Amino acid sequence: MDKAISKKIIKLLSQRYGSINPDLKYIDLYQLTIAVVLSAQTTDKQVNSVTPILFGKYPDFKSLSGAKIKEITKIIRSTGFYRNKSKNIIELSKIITKQHKGIVPDNMKELIKLPGIGRKSANVILSIGFKKPALAVDTHVARITKRLGYTLSHNPVEVERDVTAIIPRTDWIKAHLLFIKHGREICKARKPLCRECAVNSLCPDTHNIPYRP
């Protein structure tokens, strides 16, 4: 449970998957924040298919704050949960425009007050948007660190703290992306492909899971 081992894991995952570049196509905090809200329970592909249209028509918080829910649902429909998301991003835009002078807050306390922003989304905004050493402990990160024996708690805040403590501060974005890829492709929730796992030699779970071709 120390940084040396986490560094080793990150290194092994990098060797396996190559260097993954953080997706920094969102040119400003407005785009990043909205994209993060839209990303809940869907894939990048879906989000990327609607953001050009959305950002083309609503380039900033102010314009989005004046939009109608119906117009937004029409655009973001394919990302799922579209009624919640539409309502949330309009309301969020209003709050940021009126209460934060159009500036996205740079701390957890204020971010999670915004509709549609929870701990995970807030951490993505803090790390990618503000370059802070925040790590979004999503389902993949939580699952992988738990299987590796790094986290024992069920409390999400404690898990987040434990995980953040072991990830090198210079590598948090890369680490996050590696964990996501690894979690989706190999260390899956069900039927993990332990035989193909780049870090199986470090994983106590591996030996209990039979390999099925």
Place this chain on the structure above:
DNA sequence: ATCCCGAGGG
């Protein structure tokens, strides 16, 4: 069928 870089509410 099952899952997705979740959030909000009871």
Place this chain on the structure above:
DNA sequence: CCCTCTGGAT
């Protein structure tokens, strides 16, 4: 802790 919200990919 539980449940609901939703389309799309596999």
